[in-house]
Amino acid sequence: MVRMNNRADNDLRPVQVTWRFLKQQPASVLWQRGDTKVLAAVQPTEGSLQVNGNGITAHQLEWLQTTLRPLLATEALTITVTCLEDGGGLLAELFNAVYCALTLLPKGKGPKQVAAAVTAAMVAGESLGDPDAAESDLATSLVTMVATPQEQIIALELGGQQAVNSSEFNELILRASQGVTRTNDQRQASFERAVQPNIQVADTDEQTIVIATKNPGKAREFESVFAAEGIQIKTLLDYPELPNIDETGSTFEENARLKADQIAAILHLPVLADDSGLMVDELGGRPGIYSARFSGDHNDAGNNAKLLYELTGVPAEKRTATFHTTLVFAKPDRPDEDLVVEGNVKGQILGIPRGDNGFGYDPLFYVPELDATMAQLTVEQKNKISHRAKAIENLEDKWKEWIKD
Numbered sequence: 001m002v003r004m005n006n007r008a009d010n011d012l013r014p015v016q017v018t019w020r021f022l023k024q025q026p027a028s029v030l031w032q033r034g035d036t037k038v039l040a041a042v043q044p045t046e047g048s049l050q051v052n053g054n055g056i057t058a059h060q061l062e063w064l065q066t067t068l069r070p071l072l073a074t075e076a077l078t079i080t081v082t083c084l085e086d087g088g089g090l091l092a093e094l095f096n097a098v099y100c101a102l103t104l105l106p107k108g109k110g111p112k113q114v115a116a117a118v119t120a121a122m123v124a125g126e127s128l129g130d131p132d133a134a135e136s137d138l139a140t141s142l143v144t145m146v147a148t149p150q151e152q153i154i155a156l157e158l159g160g161q162q163a164v165n166s167s168e169f170n171e172l173i174l175r176a177s178q179g180v181t182r183t184n185d186q187r188q189a190s191f192e193r194a195v196q197p198n199i200q201v202a203d204t205d206e207q208t209i210v211i212a213t214k215n216p217g218k219a220r221e222f223e224s225v226f227a228a229e230g231i232q233i234k235t236l237l238d239y240p241e242l243p244n245i246d247e248t249g250s251t252f253e254e255n256a257r258l259k260a261d262q263i264a265a266i267l268h269l270p271v272l273a274d275d276s277g278l279m280v281d282e283l284g285g286r287p288g289i290y291s292a293r294f295s296g297d298h299n300d301a302g303n304n305a306k307l308l309y310e311l312t313g314v315p316a317e318k319r320t321a322t323f324h325t326t327l328v329f330a331k332p333d334r335p336d337e338d339l340v341v342e343g344n345v346k347g348q349i350l351g352i353p354r355g356d357n358g359f360g361y362d363p364l365f366y367v368p369e370l371d372a373t374m375a376q377l378t379v380e381q382k383n384k385i386s387h388r389a390k391a392i393e394n395l396e397d398k399w400k401e402w403i404k405d
């Protein structure tokens with residue numbers, strides 16, 4: 001039988017998962033398989049299990065609740081599941097969507113067991129994995145199966161217009177259990193790509209600290225501090241599989257914490273994150289936390305050009321500015337013990353860039369005491385006076401004790 005998209009009998013439709021789909025609800029996903037789209041959100045509560053459905057029948061909702069219950073580590077949850085489009089196999093995809101949302105709950109609250117769901121259909125005497133809407137309409141019988149990857153069946157729902165005989169039934173079960181294994185792989189691959197990469201951290205005798213930055217200029221400045229202690233430094237450039245951490249905080253500290261905590265949790269290593277920026281007095285403290293994307297995207301030349309433009313006609317004595325750094329050092333799985341320090345340096349924004357060293361706003365940032373811009377200093381010189389250097393000095397008094405326990 002020729003299927004849509006030339007699928008083989010056991011081929012599933014592609015899956016696309018948007019993890020943490022709702023900003024306000026961290027345990028939420030948009031799950032799409034073919035044209036079937038389901039939004040699921042899970043919220044820990046004080047009360048007992050509540051499952052709410054939108055766009056699904058009372059029977060589907062009841063099935064979902066009964067199927068999920070034995071898998072839950074806690075019943076203090078409100079689960080909301082919304083069918084956005086039924087393009088076939090809806091019952092199975094309701095389960096898969098909720099299951100994915102459950103995996104986003106904090107450690108210990110997620111599902112107790114690995115499970116996935118898929119539908120198989122008997123169409124014109126042949127068993128097909130994961131029927132789309134047209135195939136479902138033609139199906140004489142359908143089976144929706146929830147099972148573990150070890151083929152332990154958790155739930156089975158039989159549907160369709162005709163009774164099945166036992167050999168057809170066996171065929172449907174076989175087809176469905178192939179689909180469950182495949183679905184589990186699809187979900188796992190997407191999770192590792194987007195949420196929790198399965199990164200092997202190389203074992204070394206040396207102690208390793210990860211600097212949560214992709215900015216090689218920053219990394220160079222940190223290197224000299226830790227190298228002296230025999231500590232090996234890695235940066236985010238060493239872990240390209242890591243998800244991008246959005247800097248959605250409203251302060252330097254919030255942004256640095258986001259980076260440090262999330263990456264420490266993934267890599268199980270101590271992580272030092274830096275959030276820095278330039279605050280120009282005449283611009284009311286702007287660009288501040290938006291320094292990296294001042295000109296729209298992360299481009300040093302563009303940012304410097306925008307800064308010069310905004311300060312057009314402003315006389316030298318009014319072009320005062322502060323470079324700021326907040327550092328957050330995080331230990332794996334202990335976000336309450338973050339070490340937070342700051343550093344500042346005052347200077348002036350020139351009208352014309354000077355010097356080729358450093359990075360970012362360095363060529364425009366003039367330091368009166370040294371009669372030079374930061375870009376005219378060597379790394380060693382910059383490391384004595386910069387905002388980052390001051391923050392590191394503040395860190396130096398504390399980090400060796402902090403990292404021990």
Ligand SMILES: O=P(O)(O)OP(=O)(O)OP(=O)(O)OC[C@H]1O[C@@H](n2cnc3c(O)ncnc32)[C@H](O)[C@@H]1O
Nearest residue numbers: 212213214215274275276277291292359360361362
């Ligand atoms: O987030 P990461 O990957 O660490 O790197 P980033 O370059 O995005 O760093 P920030 O979010 O801290 O953005 C700070 C902006 O300020 C600039 N900046 C930070 N420290 C600087 C320094 O020491 N000298 C010059 N410009 C600096 C930098 O180029 C960015 O445009």
Ligand SMILES: [Mg+2]
Nearest residue numbers: 247275276292
């Ligand atoms: Mg940044």
